[in-house]
Amino acid sequence: MSANQPSPDDAPLYFAREPIFPRRISGKFRSLKWVLMALMLGIYYITPWIRWDRGAALPDQAVLLDLGNRRFFFFGLEIWPHEFYFVAGLLIMAGLGLFLFTSALGRVWCGYACPQTVWTDLYILVERWVEGDRNNRIRLHRQAWNAEKIRKRLIKWGLWLFIGLATGGAWVFYFTDAPTLLSDLLTGDASPIAYTTIAIATATTFAFGGFAREQMCIYACPWPRIQAAMMDEDTITIAYREWRGEPRGKLQKGEKLAEGQGDCIDCMACVNVCPMGIDIRNGQQLECITCGLCIDACNEMMDKIGKPRGLVGYMALKDEAHERAGNKVTNIWTHVLRPRTLLYFTLWAGFGVALVVALFLRSPLDFNVTPSRDPLFVTQSDGTIRNIYTLRIRNKHGSEETFRISATTADDAETRALKLTLEGVEGDTITVPADQLYNQRLYLDAGPASDLAAAKRTGIMIWVEQVGEDEPVSDKADTVFNGKGK
Template structure:
């Protein structure tokens, strides 16, 4: 007979009443499905990865807060803010580039580049995006520095958390949360500056003249930054963010990740024991410094896990300990699982650049670069003058008193330059036809007409085309030519309707 106790998990999942419980029937159900949140008090550390993290944090925050205030001269007819999402004018400005609504494919290309860039970074160095440049990481890191500034380092914060509420604790919490709130408010305030002229919107905001949506947006972003960066922190990375689950599908044994080399560190023992019996213990002295500095509070020695954001602060902590006890660095290090197996077998580890140069990363780089070059090429050769024509459907044509045939069209002439330009509209492929517009009377009808298009605008024109009486149904073109040194042209295919058109 088979002992049921030896297969308790199978027995539990086989019964309908135990289908959602991953424990044996004789075991009590778990008290909760998720681990209760534990406050992470990460310790201050210095090292090359911590310094790099400082540099990335300062750079990203500076770009975010300062960019809306950078000026860019586009002439008297366009905004002078370097980066601006002009929702009212339906434009996107980025320094010398201006994107119109019908050119959304440029934005789509940038989004595709961003996605492929994430794939490239992940396949090369794991979750480095999460560890250094993710907004949640950047603001969490900033708030953790505020914690140290107000409450002290790790041990002081642990003692303060355990202490009863009193005047000192209340004062520290009030000061810290006020700083959180100020930073969160600046974050929301900086965001809305990307959608309007920053100096003007700032003045309107503080005088109560800004649009209600501006105040609402700032309030929402202030609240989310305050809560997610100040209190939820690692919970966002572990439970809320879908990206870690996606990233695991892009990692393989050739990806560089933060790894604990257990063949070198195990079995663990205190420094005293290790010095007394060096042949019995590995290099890890179980000091738990790697846990103390981790911003998500995980133990990297337990292997790859979803809580690891690959910030590499544990490498800085472990390298410092190894230096103090006279052991070689690299017990915790950036390494591929493939190289770890080879190193455990006694082979020399590969240089990092060899781990990065592999078919997958090269393919991602080539795709990413090709899309970027295609976008730059398209921006360089794009036309800043466009025309589109829509014929009237009811009636499709009119017979004039002299027997000639008249069609009506709605033309849209787009001037994508930041200055007014004269545009010449003409007819091609319709012999004997003339045209006039709502602004140019029939008495001035001609094969071509000149209109004035304002800067960065689409001009809608009511155009009438008249052709001789014997003109059949014919496909023809409206043309537009800018009357400046650029002489840009564009055409729009359409149809001339006549009697007998079905």
């Protein structure tokens, strides 16, 4: 143990956050991040305002999570609660997608797509715009509170709050009709739930994007831990080519690198741009979100001193030893395309295809028939056996629809013995209002002399035909008829 180690009693149990002042940088990855940020924020803010005509009885918002009415609208799709397995399927795809991207590209989600990263990026952009770049911000941070500092801080916080408000505001638009809600919000007529949700989302955006930043990734988020467990030697991460950079040393302007000196001139550019406040040269670290900004920073510096780019770059863990041994740089695709990632991709795509197929195989008529279990059958005074069924029809159309109900036995042999009655309805059709689940009790009677009445149970089918369509749509539900037989 070295002499300068503190005694156990002095060791600090807690430490204060060290503020990070990322320097502005431009380059390939920074540009990519700007484009992705614009794209993702654009999608987030614009989506609730897209309209989609579904007829008078249904909402015309393209993407709407109508929790109150338990409907989920996504453009031409409408998901009812009983079809929630689609959402489960999407979640499975999201999980497999995480495996796929993590094993192939490491923490690419963290670096480019995570809302925490995107909003922090946006907040840093505002911060830089108000307070200046790294050095100005450090100076402002250190100086005492004066008019300038108060002014700049208030402007910055004001802008942050505005962004937070817009973020929380956009969130609630996904759950109810956006134009109506916006005018309600402005006039104070919206539901307290809407205001509370906006307030919470605003506060968390403001706190997480403005102040917590990398603390969320390091201490609050389970991703870094889970993802570390899913990476292997072939996973693409950001790394420093130590064999090329070391021994590092300073380079004075106009001088040349000394003999035996590595390419790293210890300019700290990679450290200064890092939003996580780490030094990539220390190797792979839990904090690193692989955002690629240090690559941009280092490449810029390598260009200046006339050295090849890529001292810091995207590479797999095993490349370091491989390249140190003098081999050529491995093509990135040989890492990405390997059995493990292909397996994940196959599973992921398989679920995707299955979901799409399931979506197209959905019957245009959505109904089910439940036979009564209590009692299984009713004996009438003349010996007729009656079975009771509940028919649940979902009319997913934007207009009122009429359905014709009929019943047959499975082999059609005793169909004539079945007498169908719709409770409270004359005739054999029912009319279901738009966008509603409709319950109808059905009675099937079989005469005392019929095989249906004598058998224990007989397979039957209930048919539903949508009346009034140009092409009649009909479908059946299999169920049973219970008789007296033992």
